[in-house]
Amino acid sequence: MARRQVNPRDLDLVIAAVHAVDPCPADQEAAWTDRVRERAVSLYVLGDTVGQDIARLDAAKQFTATLLDVRVEASSTRGVLVLRNTSGSSSSSSGPTAAIPRPGGR
Incomplete structure (x- = not known):
């Protein structure tokens, strides 16, 4: 066998x-x-x-950008990143890659 x-x-x-x-x-x-x-x-x-x-x-596409602003969502602990890419246009991104904790952990 x-x-x-x-x-x-x-x-x-x-x-x-x-x-x-x-x-x-x-x-x-x-x-x-x-x-x-x-x-x-x-x-x-x-x-x-x-x-x-x-x-x-x-x-995932990688790109170079300038961080313009970070705003914490009122309903979660996620942050919304406002970015300007090298072409000069800006966009917002939120989600796990943009997650930031709120001050004080909440």
Whole structure:
């Protein structure tokens, strides 16, 4: 019978999952294996999500601009940035990349 080749990524996920769960208690190998399997799947999903986030960041357009003003939204802790790009036009941006905390944390 031919031996199946293990994907190195899968092996890395299992090793990370083993390190992330508690040591295997005596006589509880089945439950411990289930915890390792669940953690490995969680790590895989997390890795996929992080990969998508990195791809989105890689695809983002970078530009040089001058920060003209920052206004805190009344309904949240986000800031609205008013920028002027090198062509001279200005625009506003808000969201996670423009988030700033309000003074005093609120």
